[in-house]
Amino acid sequence: MNIFGAVEAGGTKFCCAVGTGPEDLRAEVRLDTRDPVQTLAAVVDFFKQHSDGLAALGVGSFGPIDLSCSSATYGHITTTPKPGWSNTDIVGYLQSHLDMPVGFETDVAISALGEARWGAAQGVGDFIYLTVGTGIGGAVVSNGQIVHGLLHSEIGHMRIPRVSGDTFAGVCKYHGDCLEGLASGSALQERWQMDPEKLPADHIAWQIQAQNIAASLVNLIVTTSPRRIILGGGVMEQQHLLPLIRLNVLKLLNQYLHVDELSPEHIDDFIVAPGLGNRAGMLGGLLLAEKAWKCA
């Protein structure tokens, strides 16, 4: 029987795993993200130690990344602001050192794949996975497929209206006050000058945060009409935030879309927490590996 390898390549950690699913994870490791050479060498080491039956890898990476098979830089991280990581050929490195098929997607896309198979989007072919952590990213799934044409989703860089009276400039190096610039963990840290985990639940910060995230969800709803939205990431671990976001989504929609799913009675089943917590990416990576193996 084939087993598969997953790499969730993040700006802080590279999480690697070997197995076939949530009940069959044979090894896992969390590596600090250092420079590309050190980090990718450690990834290769891990998989060489667990190469018995290993058939393929699935890599979900922070981005932007190049997913265009016909491109000279396919499999690269491209223009990331993360120092040292611009133009890093992740897929090429792993293929040349491990000699097996390597599937490649965004980090949020593999989380979406994991949630679709084993988590909060089982049986839901049209949904959105949004992660609100250090940065903000998202994946759109339509008819069971990740949506990406030219590039891939970069939902963190959506523009949203400013909350009334809010003058915070935002932290995005490219856009200032885009969604990520206003509502990522980094933005909260900069805005309130403290670790967002330590902000009390009744702090005005969370009202603003809920309004900002809700505005982005409304934009996603009117654009792709998902059947469910999964909100993951470190910032969403604040338990009081999800209900506040739901309220603000209802308020912003203002009953324009008459479907049960977007009513106060059912919104809790429409905007949900991940079913797999922070394991969605790793598990989705195994699915991506399986797909790469089948297509190879």
Add this chain to the structure above:
Amino acid sequence: MNIFGAVEAGGTKFCCAVGTGPEDLRAEVRLDTRDPVQTLAAVVDFFKQHSDGLAALGVGSFGPIDLSCSSATYGHITTTPKPGWSNTDIVGYLQSHLDMPVGFETDVAISALGEARWGAAQGVGDFIYLTVGTGIGGAVVSNGQIVHGLLHSEIGHMRIPRVSGDTFAGVCKYHGDCLEGLASGSALQERWQMDPEKLPADHIAWQIQAQNIAASLVNLIVTTSPRRIILGGGVMEQQHLLPLIRLNVLKLLNQYLHVDELSPEHIDDFIVAPGLGNRAGMLGGLLLAEKAWKCA
């Protein structure tokens, strides 16, 4: 040989046609949109006069509409603010009076289908069609398929940042200053108290308009990563507007997405005018009819 019927159901006009494509349109009519009974009776009359070989209809309607086959109100216009048209069973009426398969989609979705086959999106499987007219609507196409999960796109109701210093309240009955509330033809009329067609090309109105539309395009780009965006509708007939929108999209993206298609050299091929002008919907309706016939 089968021929097909198309209905582009708009708030002002119902355009009907019979044929198989742009080179074979056998009859066309533009009917004023009156109340549902009068209007739909006139539609039925038209198709009864041209029923020779007529195999199926394709209807693209203003909305919101119910596209869920399992719903009791499938084929209805649902919550439209248009007086008299809420809860109108368009598909049921046409099926019962014409006894043939009836395909049903949004008005913008059939325009997208037409553009994909014969217009500005030929060979482009991932694109967005946005119409800026009396209202604003859009359709997302991914892998050649219209994206709709729960409902359908309602891109006109996206929220965007306000242009600096702009205090116009917006005209959307549900949301005030959503995209449609700020940038539709109705909004321009209300904002400038004159027919937008008569606003001079150097009027500040067009700078604001271009910024508003550009913000929505950036949000579409970061959400679904289309390979092309087609901008149709009456407001876009102002020839000076499209170049201004392109400039503002580039400015807002601020070189975050490093792909040739989003560079100043290639943006003219990325954000484009419709290839079929205002015939896209009617022609797409024929394709929808053909699909309904094949699936029946």
